[in-house]
Amino acid sequence: MKIAIDLDGVLADASKIWMRILNDRFNIKVDKSNVDQWDFWKKIGISKKSFEEVFDDAWKEWQSIDETEIGLKENIDEIKDFGKTDLVTARNKKTMDDVMKWLEMTKITFDEIVVVDENYLKGNLDYDVFVDDSPIQVMEIANLDKVALVYDQPWNSHIISRNNLIRIKNFTEVISYIKDSKFRNQ
Ligand SMILES: [Mg+2]
Incomplete structure (x- = not known):
């Protein structure tokens, strides 16, 4: 197997971190319960690319990733x-x-x-x-x-x-x- x-x-x-970066960068307020669809960036009106950049930046804080x-x-x-x-x-x-x-x-x-x-x-x-x-x-x-x-x-x-x-x-x-x-x- x-x-x-x-x-x-x-x-x-890494959700705590990328949500903090996302909220700061785009001046919005989302938490994990808002992320109820895979392509939720559409819901909050940002591009997939912008979301991926947030995600990549979150990994720079790897020490805080749970x-x-x-x-x-x-x-x-x-x-x-x-x-x-x-x-x-x-x-x-x-x-x-x-x-x-x-x-x-x-x-x-x-x-x-x-x-x-x-x-x-x-x-x-x-x-x-x-x-x-x-x-x-x-x-x-x-x-x-x-x-x-x-x-x-x-x-x-x-x-x-x-x-x-x-x-x-x-x-x-x-x-x-x-x-x-x-x-x-x-
Ligand atoms: Mg996965």
């Missing part, structure tokens, strides 16, 4: 026992230095770190199971007959579970799914 784990919104929660839940390092280590487990992140490559520092700080390690362009559809990569929070990514992964585990976030709450598209709340549920699927395939 090959497992691809996303970074932003799955392991790393982990989405406690015990990530241990959970990822456990997942590695079931197959090759890679971090697969679609992003601006210039943020990767900060990402590497964050990974070092959190001590979360992977078999491999794979970086693809911001708009690349990860489903095309050779993995069996993906953990991701992007509605665009998970729909494509499921359409390609691979397994998409949808990490619960306000911007993907409209995605409904079906066969190979499964909503999960945390990494305990990811591990249960992977354990069960290994058992099913034996």
